[in-house]
Amino acid sequence: MFGLGREREKEWAAFEAEALPLMPDVFRVAQWLVRDRTLAEDLTQETFVQALKSFHRYTPDTNCRAWLVTILYRVNGKRRMKLGQLKLVEDTEEQIASTVAFEPPIPQSLTDEDILAAIERVSPKFAQVVLLADVEEFAYKEVAELLGIPIGTVMSRLHRGRRLLRQELSGYAEGFGIAAEG
């Protein structure tokens, strides 16, 4: 009565082949999104529950990772909305970005730990776009769709985020006497 039909078997096989291998990627994005392992696991699990339900809407062999991360952001948005954390704020990054005139040099000889510590110090709003674009290698357009913001805002946040990261690294390098390179 509850056995898998042939269609359902095929869908599950496709889901298993295309979506499930991307769970580590989704978890990594979730972890950087909420910076809490338990919450990131909850988000990842809920993302795959939702993805399984709507897998019939996914077009095979398109960008499954972007599709899953979109669901992840939606699930997280819903969670934040329920917690009353989702606020509409004035988008002022254009103004903020324009106030940073100094382009710090990139320090040499940094360890992974230095870099992780630096990105953690960058405001999540800016760090998020840097991670999506520079680490996860989503195109600017995809980042805009994931975050539901205009592409111009993505670019200004990226500009600001990368600069903040370099400033953090520069400050770190100076503190430890590591040579900086321009």
Added chain:
Amino acid sequence: MYCKDFRQLLDSYISDELLIETNHDVLRHLEDCGDCRHTLTAHRDLRMQLRNAIVTSSNTQIDPIFVSRVKRELHQQVLNSHGWMSSWDLSGVFGSRVLALGFGCLLIMAFGALLVFDKTNSVARIANSSPINAPANVNTESEIARSVRVSWQQLTAQAVGDHENCAIDHKLKEEPISLDKAAKTYEAYYNGLEKTVDDAMKADLTAGNVQLLESHMCIYDGRRFAHIVFKQDGKVVSVLVTDTDLPTGSVDVMTAKYDENTNAAGLHFGHYALFVVSDLPEADNVTLAKKIAPAIRLHTEKLKA
């Protein structure tokens, strides 16, 4: 191209986000400028190092036990569920408990969901006033009551689904249309409904900070809803009106709790049903539904006259 221009384009160049022509300009500049080549290498290396640091960080490594558990539970969900592709997430519960509760929710849906309805008074009224003719040899009261309650339960589920999928997730299959257009295309009662509801919502100054966000006609699970979305005390509140064939006066205010946050309050009058769905406390939804209902009833009656 000058070095200053190159530095502005540098990150987009590394991300391969430049137009072909601009890319050529950058390449030409790099051929002649050793300093910029050096800067490019430094930026590229930093990005590579950032990527490696994050991808290999122990913090971002997924627990293989977690992966196999999720995979097993998802597969179990497919095996257990009839409607694993259904568009309405009845579980609705956020977190790792969701799958553990999933099957239980299905059972509750099938056998016990009616228990969440606050309907004690309505059952007797349904039995006494309903025009439905039930067979003489069955328990008339319980059969009619059950029939109405099941219909009402389905209607409430659709209203909650519309709230979740339209107002919260914005993922309806069909694009909503304006109430004006809906009035011309479908039924006249959509016309002016936004103002009626907005006035009623804002009539009581003790209701807190109420802000009208949008209104439209949307379709969820094959049912058309006039959907007016408000924000009250920071929470999204959906007011949903739909037409129904339920027997007139068959139900009082009913409330339903769908997950740890979402509550629905519904009222039925004439050929219409009204729902207030939100994350507000259950009692607040009921208060709102009772407050709006007379205005909507008047609105629909005026149209008939």
